[in-house]
Amino acid sequence: MIGTLSRLERFLYSHHLLGGARQAIGVLLPPLVLAGVFGYFDPGITAAVGAACVALLDQPGGPRRYGVQGMAAAVLLGSLTVAITGVAGTDTLLTWLVVPLLCFGFSMFTVFGQQGGLLGFACLLIMTLTLRSRPELNDVWIHTAYSLGGGLFYFGYSALVHRIAWHREEQQALSAALFATADYMRARSWLYDTEADLNGRYRELMRAQHAMTEAQQAARDTVLRELPRGQRRSDRARAAALNLFIDMVALLDTLVATHTDYVTLRRHFADSDALLFPRDALRKLADNLELIALNVARNRRERVRNSIKPEVRALEFELQELRERGFADEAPEVYALLRQVLGRLKRAGDLVQRMAENTRRGGTTTLVDQRLEHALDRFLSRRKWRLGMYTSNLRLDSPHFRYAVRVTVAAAIAMTLSTVVGEWATRTVMPGWVIHDYWVLLTLLVIMKPGFALTRQRNGWRLTGTLIGCALALIIFNRFENPYTLLALLLLSGVLWYALLQVHFMLAAAANTVFVLLAFHFAGQEDTFVIGERIVDTLLACSIALLCSRYVLPWWESNFMGSLAAALRRANLRFLRSGLRYAELNRQLRQARATGADDAALRVAQHDAEMQWRVDRKNVHIAFSNFTGALYRMMAEPVKRQRNVKSLNTLMIQHHTLASHVSATIPLLAEVHEVPTGVKQALRAIEHRLAGDADENGVPPAGNGSDAPPVQQHEVLAQHDALSDARLAYPLRQMQTAAALIDELTAVVTAPQPAAQRRNTSRSGVDAASSNA
Known part of the structure; x- marks a missing residue:
């Protein structure tokens, strides 16, 4: 048997490595040209910061037009952020007012999804790096111009690379x-x-x-x-x-x-x-x-x-x-x-x-x-950015608002402690010791995520990666003195930083640390001194991020589970309904062809129904993925913050069961000449169960326009057992059981619970529920 390919081999041929190389080269070209050829070191670094802001939106995968729109937005908003931060940086009080406001405003961009979150982080990144340089008031506009030039350079560079290497992507x-x-x-x-x-x-x-x-x-x-x-x-x-x-x-x-x-x-x-x-x-x-x-x-x-x-x-x-x-x-x-x-x-x-x-x-x-030839664009994801999405989330019960407030408070604490601890360290530990507020702020923004579990996980990864990076930097400085060798290592660490960011955050943090320390080496700072400062800065940022995520308006995954369960239920209901429509039209088309009355309009309707069923199947997979991802993140949170673990795990299994049997049953229904009455009644009962308008026996309410009288669930099951086609009997029984459990469990997990009853269900519930898979 062929052996399993190593993760390293996958990575070497992955789009992550190619994308990392593209991003690192695009970011490092401006300083290499401006500083290495023309001797303009500071303008080169500023242009690199502008390019790095745009590079964050140049992620592999996804429709190209969204990447272009995101990079264009990063160029404009990034340059505006540089101008605002540069002006505010000339006055201490103004800095303390502007930085938290920018942290709140850009952290709210998570309402626009992953692309919006990246754009917000890119603007916060350029804000923190502008705080490092702190240009004079007279130099703010030229500083902004260099940053804008770096962003525009990367935008054009990315378009050129994409035109050449689109097939590789x-x-x-x-x-x-x-x-x-x-x-x-x-x-x-x-x-x-x-x-x-x-x-x-x-x-x-x-x-x-x-x-x-x-x-x-x-x-x-x-x-x-x-x-x-x-x-x-x-x-x-x-x-x-x-x-x-x-x-x-x-x-x-x-x-x-x-x-x-x-x-x-x-x-x-x-x-x-x-x-x-x-x-x-x-x-x-x-x-x-x-x-x-x-x-x-x-x-x-x-x-x-x-x-x-x-x-x-x-x-x-x-x-x-x-x-x-x-x-x-x-x-x-x-x-x-x-x-x-x-x-x-x-x-x-x-x-x-x-x-x-x-x-x-x-x-x-x-x-x-061939059936997909004119319908493939229906499977693309659609993203819309509306101002109403932003303003409607400016409320305390919005997880995006709570996250933005959390980041704002953490940023204010970071700026305060950076000043206080820095002055104390200078007086008592070592003269000249500096706590870099921009590095603390940047580390904090990288670590903090809307969910506590991911923040805690990234906290450990970031801290471990920083320690590994500092150790590697010490080895590099002790073993290599040739500037060209160090420049090659700078480029390699930059490539690995971007390439590993989506694959392994801890190793990405290590590569980022090596990259920054090598950059400071070329800037002429004392290497060992800078390494020690980075460790202290990272420790301070990790502590602030963890404490704020835990105690400042925390948002636990259990708060999401009810809405995700309802969304998954709706997705499975749409999947079933579109499948039943496709099966019905397929039977009508086959009967029309048998009688010689083939109708072009019926063929078009049947094809459209089939494509819609496939789209709904894709949406079920996405909704199921969102639900399971949130469930496993919840189980990484503190035990007392976990709710309905057994019910949610059983609900996950039943949704998986239902979607699988719908996928198996619809093609069978499309093939039969006529659907038996018992099967019709069972399907109606399942549909009404998922819609939430059936009684305790799973029977749809009277007066629903059906052509058969209502029957009890056990009677429908008995008719299924009498079916000659056992291929339909088994999945229909499983679908009925799953729909009934989904109806009951969704009501449990979406119902608000009194604080006294919000007790954790032990992890043993997961094992008990999984045994029914």
């Missing part, structure tokens, strides 16, 4: 998504391992699905931004990337097409080899997908030699033996469950094989799924 974003999908498949394979802990492996599967959803969304926004429109070479390259992306999404849909009852499978096949074959097949497919991802990142066309035919044939033989022993009659649903696993493995194997062939072949603009 697409390939590497797609490669990252393929790697994440391979990780998900490997995590899923552990569920078939009877020796593995099912609870722990299921939680790992949810984390892998969360990471995969984010990576696939970034790839979706990158690959779908420019579609092939002709037969040019660039169009063939776009089509090749697009086909890989379509097959990758189809592979995910195949894996989650139905929810597998792993507890039942383990109970029946714990002592046999029936579950070993799916496990090994999924691991082989994950290895194949990793090699495909690596080939895409390296732009190579190597053959992937790893077939799952032995595992598929072995599983077919096991099924044949079970049928001969009469197991199919004794436990038909368990037997059907194992057959579904076999069918999914075959489909997944075919998709991975086609993906491997597409990476070798290329040269065509034909899509592997």
